Amino acid sequence: MPETYTNYVDGEWRESESGETFTVHNPADTDEVVAEFQQSTAEDARGAVEAAAAAQEEWADTPGATRGKLLRSTAKRMDDREEELTETLVQEEGKTRSEANGEVNRAINIFYYYAERAMDYAGERKQPSSKGQNLYTVREPMGVAGLITPWNYPIAIPSWKSAPALATGNTVVLKPAMDAPTVFAKVVECIDEAADEVGAPDGVFNFVVGSGEDVGSAIIDHEKVDTVSFTGSRAVGEMVYEQATDQHKRIQTELGSKNPTVIGPSADLEEAVNVVGSGAFGVTGQACTATERVIVHDSLYDDFVDQLVEYAEDLDIGPGLDDPGMGPHVSESELESTLDYVETGKEEGATLEYGGEKLEDGEHENGYFVTPTVFSGVENDMQIMQEEVFGPFVGVTPYSDFDEAVELVNDVEFGLAAGIVTQDHSEANRFIQDVDFGIVKVNEATTGLELHVPFGGMNASSSETYREQGEEGMDYFTIIKTVYDNY
Structure with a gap:
């Protein structure tokens, strides 16, 4: 009992x-x-x-x-x-x-x-x-x-x-x-x-x-x-x-927030995929610091999308006590909200590269399980890039120069956690200076926090x-x- x-x-x-x-x-x-x-x-x-x-x-x-x-x-x-x-x-x-x-x-x-x-x-x-x-x-x-x-x-x-x-x-x-x-x-x-x-x-x-x-x-x-x-x-x-x-x-x-990670042209692609994958799909995306927007330099864009899809496909999804790669949503309402955003993304013209499906068979039969979602071809004014999904959901968009990337990062009402993956220290410091977010991460997932330093957002966050x-x-x-x- x-x-x-x-x-x-x-x-x-x-x-x-x-x-x-x-x-x-x-x-x-x-x-x-x-x-x-x-x-x-x-x-x-x-x-x-x-x-x-x-x-x-x-x-x-x-x-x-x-x-x-x-x-x-x-x-x-x-x-x-x-x-x-x-x-x-x-x-x-x-x-x-x-x-x-x-x-x-x-x-x-x-x-x-x-x-x-x-x-x-x-x-x-x-x-x-x-x-x-x-x-x-x-x-x-x-x-x-x-x-x-x-x-x-x-x-x-x-x-x-x-x-x-x-x-x-x-x-x-x-x-x-x-x-x-x-x-x-x-x-x-x-x-x-x-x-x-x-x-x-x-x-x-x-x-x-x-x-x-x-x-x-x-x-x-x-x-x-x-x-x-x-x-x-x-x-x-x-x-x-x-x-x-x-x-x-x-x-x-x-x-809440709508947290971005920028992938600079100097980034190590494998590192970038791991940073984004863990930040987007860890804790089933149910974190106010989760990565939901990825802004990738043109030179890496296609390869990044392909490898992020592979990362998502490889995630084992199941009951948390078995310690899989990803567990369920907390409730039916949270699951349905994520699925609704998947449909919204399709309607807005973004390309669903992978995921966004409710899992209902076998060990998933009585749980709130969903496959992690990757959209490409997103525009920053789309609903799926402006509203917090609070699930394992990420949209990927390209950029051509640093100023454009910063403009895309700041083009939301929120401002909690922003990240950049880069080997260019000058670029990293410009990013830290120019983004309007309360937490800035360099070469690290937007999720995960130290307990002895301040935590909090800016703007609507x-x-x-x-x-x-x-x-x-x-x-x-x-x-x-x-x-x-x-x-």
């Missing part, structure tokens, strides 16, 4: 006020139920916020070293359950075992990283203009942090929001995505045990599962929520931004307020007080 999870509020596991539940299914085999969760209400969310608000002052007064101990103890418990967390992530979200294990270890390391940073993140001493004065800044927590996270990185993203919030003395109310809440529910079990170990106040961390309309909106609306951090689709993110700013809350949104991860991830959850101490 699948396990039934309740919400975690005020230091205890609670059933929803609704009395209703929903089930999470394995996207590789929809007959398999992974877990059962609460269909929570706005009242459940408000109770979680009240618990967080009641605990906030005590948690803010807790020494940084103790807050770090909570995070370190959580990380250790996650480390001990690494295999369990990996398999859970595979079963509910569909990643391959290797991809899931990489994400789990990233989440573990995030908690370890912020455990150390919690001890020395406080403010700065400044040189005063007169004698007899101490001049310094103090960073204080914002208060109650409302965190709303997506399904595509269901352990990493909640971790990189929760850990810096807790490290800096905030209390947390987190709403995970309903498609994949199980793996982080297990992290909450680790947080609960760690909180008992260090004597953290009840309510320091709260976890409520439900819809964005009911639970998410109630968190954002609550007067005791001081800051909101959201990752998800552009359409929902814009509504969250408007809702939070109308109430003068601090807001951070990281949304982000609220462009604060970055996530690294020390900047802590900045978001704090406010500066400047002290003039005369003696």
Whole structure:
């Protein structure tokens, strides 16, 4: 029997006020139920916020070293359950075992990283203009942090929001995505045990599962929520931004993108194909940093398309626990969306070189599997080159000179991750300077991120307020007080 999870509020596991539940299914085999969760209400969310608000002052007064101990103890418990967390992530979200294990270890390391940073993140001493004065800044927590996270990185993203919030003395109310809440529910079990170990106040961390309309909106609306951090689709993110700013809350949104990779004339073709293939088809293309546009120099274009098709054809597609080259989409709606974009590409006159087919036989019979899609002959104003597909889908277009390539790169509303494959260092540096993207990769896939450096996009990909991860991830959850101490 699948396990039934309740919400975690005020230091205890609670059933929803609704009395209703929903089930999470394995996207590789929809007959398999992974877990059962609460269909929570706005009242459940408000109770979680009240618990967080009641605990906030005590948690803010807790020494940084103790807050770090909570995070370190959580990380250790996650480390001990690494295999369990990996398999859970595979079963509910569909990643391959290797991809899931990489994400789990990233989440573990995030908690370890912020455990150390919690001890020395406080403010700065400044040189005063007169004698007899101490001049310094103090960073204080914002208060109650409302965190709303997506399904595509269901352990990493909640971790990189929760850990810096807790490290800096905030209390947390987190709403995970309903498609994949199980793996982080297990992290909450680790947080609960760690909180008992260090004597953290009840309510320091709260976890409520439900819809964005009911639970998410109630968190954002609550007067005791001081800051909101959201990752998800552009359409929902814009509504969250408007809702939070109308109430003068601090807001951070990281949304979608349409990420390009440029293949320069000096590029090694095999390297270029591997960079694009991993960036486009890894994690089934279900990453906000996934490569969806490839802009290839005329001299390499035909050979590149041929070799990228070979790369796609060679991918083994199957259930993630078998660790194939690519797993399923997370849900039927995501699969259908990708298939719809394939049809759109055909209608727009692009050439379907490979893929875009739903797999329905054998081990694929009960899952959301699709072959990776490669289009050539695309124009930049086509819908398939302007809208985020969020699947294993890539369009390839040629260019003749560098300025044209940069113009094509920037000719979208988004601006999260852009890459270039080149052996020309001058070209790489011009690219870094000229593209309007928050993350720039040289000779590397657009996917994959370091946890100790800032993450975030430009333009429609982000609220462009604060970055996530690294020390900047802590900045978001704090406010500066400047002290003039005369003696």
